[in-house]
Amino acid sequence: MASLLTMKSMDETTFSRHFAAGEEIFRMGDPGESAYIIECGKVEVSTMQVGAKMILAELGNGEIFGEMSMMDNAPRSATVTATEDTRVIVIDRARFHRPRGDRDPLMNMLLRVLLTRLRDTQHKLCGTAMGTGQIDPATQEIQQSALRQIRIEDEMRRAFDAEEFELHYQPIVALDSGYLAGFEALMRWQRKNGEFVSPMEFIPLAEGSGLIVELGRWALERAIKDQIEFAKCIGRVFPYLTPGFMSVNVSGLQLSEMNEIELMAEIIERSGVDPSTIKLELTETLLVQDPDIAAAALKKVKALGVSIAIDDFGTGYSSLSYLHQFPLDTLKIDRAFISNMNKSENSRRIVNSITQLASALELDIVAEGIEEKAQMDALRDLGCEAGQGYYMAKPASAEMTMKLIEGQPRWQEFGMEPSTAE
């Protein structure tokens, strides 16, 4: 269930609207909240000149209007009326100003359209070439790609409202004792027709559009709620064990705005969870690309008492210099090294070096993607404290995870039957 906090920002959405022939879409002087892309139909752009209506342009499928006021907040400089039944995609200002990834087709498209129009006006003013106001093929291609992205993003937003997103949990096991050490929360999207969309597909799209900020906020809230229940259950089933931790993946985009970090802090504080049982997983990218922002963000979240893990360690920049600059707690060794460690001496050496490096820096280690008993044994021999992977258990729903805990799991030398979840 999306909380009030998340719902508040989910209404800044892109949506389709229908206008009947003759209906005014906006009027000269109106405040400009939105821009519009014509999906089908036609509109007329007009102004009043000495009491008479003057038609400035007629726009059709794929064309955009209202973008200037949406961008600069000035009142509308013209009136737009549907001249036939018209369906438009509405892009509101809140969406335009949301934090975004580097490659942004929407921004690209709007700027290209503005430039085309400005050049056209210049031509007209100077009386040089004939300005047609038409959009060139390159811009058209950019528009098509922006529309595709907008549609997928809309689908994801609708899916979020329809509660099609869920979190699954994968156990993280203490390799020496075989007991549960914690869980990693992993996002799942199941469409209403039952089809699963892989996070490998939708997370990059959500990052590209900025939607990851809201999805990530929701995931943190959901994971904390479930963690509170899991910890209670672990306390009943294993009274002699610590309650275990919950690792939540956090996108760099979530940590690039102080405002968002404040919101995350608020979610953690308000939830009443023991913050020492919450671990945020980040990739190296943020730490390396934006060290100042990362330092401020990590300082803020560390002050709450949560811990920080570096995800996919060894695959990114692997610049060791950042390791001691930030208040880190855990390194997660990427699956690629684990799957090769019993086949390639080099991978085994890399895992060994990362384990030693972590131990020298007093960081914990979690190995990802353990699929075979031999990998679990080898990791234990190398002194790796914890691991996760299909050999122990696949990610499963909160309900299945509760059942798993109640079954008093212990992954020892002979392992358990790999879970059939997912």
Ligand code: C2E
């Ligand atoms: P990740 O954080 O590296 O997550 C581990 C991935 O490895 C998960 O894939 C998990 O299901 C898979 N995995 C675990 N054990 C094994 C194994 O033994 N063998 C193999 N082949 N795979 C294993 P998943 O769930 O498809 O997630 C993919 C990626 O999507 C994650 O990689 C993470 O980068 C991203 N992601 C997932 N949930 C979230 C989220 O809530 N927020 C953000 N920002 N990213 C997320």
Ligand code: CA
């Ligand atoms: Ca992760």
Ligand code: CA
């Ligand atoms: Ca990982």
